[in-house]
Amino acid sequence: MGSLLSPGSWITVSGTSLAVFGLVAYATDHPTLNLVGLFSGIPVLLGGLALKSSELPPVPWLQPPDAQSRTLRQTVATEVQRRLVKDVRRWRYGQKAHLESSLEILKLWHRDKPPQLTGLRENDVQGHYQLTMRFRLGSEEESQAWFDRRDRLARFFGPGLEAAVVVVDSHCIEVQLLSC
Structure with missing residues (x-):
């Protein structure tokens, strides 16, 4: 569950959402939204994937601090x-x-x-x-x-x-x- 809350995951999900939004806009013939979605979504998605590939999660507690x-x-x-x-x-x-x-x-x-x-x-x-x-x-x-x-x-x-x-x-x- 912890890896889903990482910054790399958030950026990857944001990039995927923007890219899908751009593809939907392309399919529904909205050229301005298509450009915004694809041209911003794909670089953000690639950046998120790059972060995920080099990610080191926080060290867990052996016993939670009181x-x-x-x-x-x-x-x-x-x-x-x-x-x-x-x-x-x-x-x-x-x-x-x-x-x-x-x-x-x-x-x-x-x-x-x-x-x-x-x-x-x-x-x-x-x-x-x-x-x-x-x-x-x-x-x-x-x-x-x-x-x-x-x-x-x-x-x-x-x-x-x-x-x-x-x-x-x-x-x-x-x-x-x-x-x-």
């Missing part, structure tokens, strides 16, 4: 944590995965099988805000690279954060960013 988590995010979370949630919870276009550039800088990106951010979770840890990001890895050997770079993860995401890497299974890890 009111307390949302309040903690607004009051206790660092600016980086708030921007991370905002960034990965929107539609992206022209990228292979969420946080692609950040993972490239951290040397955790692999071109053949990039890590995929598959879910988010917000927790209250003794009054501190914790953002957990779950990644699906391309291979089992990658998890060691994440462990080796956990100090760099904390420095990369800014001061006031502690980073932890937790193995969920052989192809899945969680990065926990705790506000201090």
Whole structure:
């Protein structure tokens, strides 16, 4: 259902509607409406299809945030944590995965099988805000690279954060960013 609400879908539906309107106007011998419908509908339809082909949907919640988590995010979370949630919870276009550039800088990106951010979770840890990001890895050997770079993860995401890497299974890890 979520992919039907994407901007790419809306543009594709709008372009299709305009193109069909132009074809109907052509069939009913309305030349002005025909030109408007076809000449605007077909480019909009092609643009929508181009967006749909490069679309990256928002990352789902592992468990929906409750009111307390949302309040903690607004009051206790660092600016980086708030921007991370905002960034990965929107539609992206022209990228292979969420946080692609950040993972490239951290040397955790692999071109053949990039890590995929598959879910988010917000927790209250003794009054501190914790953002957990779950990644699906391309291979089992990658998890060691994440462990080796956990100090760099904390420095990369800014001061006031502690980073932890937790193995969920052989192809899945969680990065926990705790506000201090």
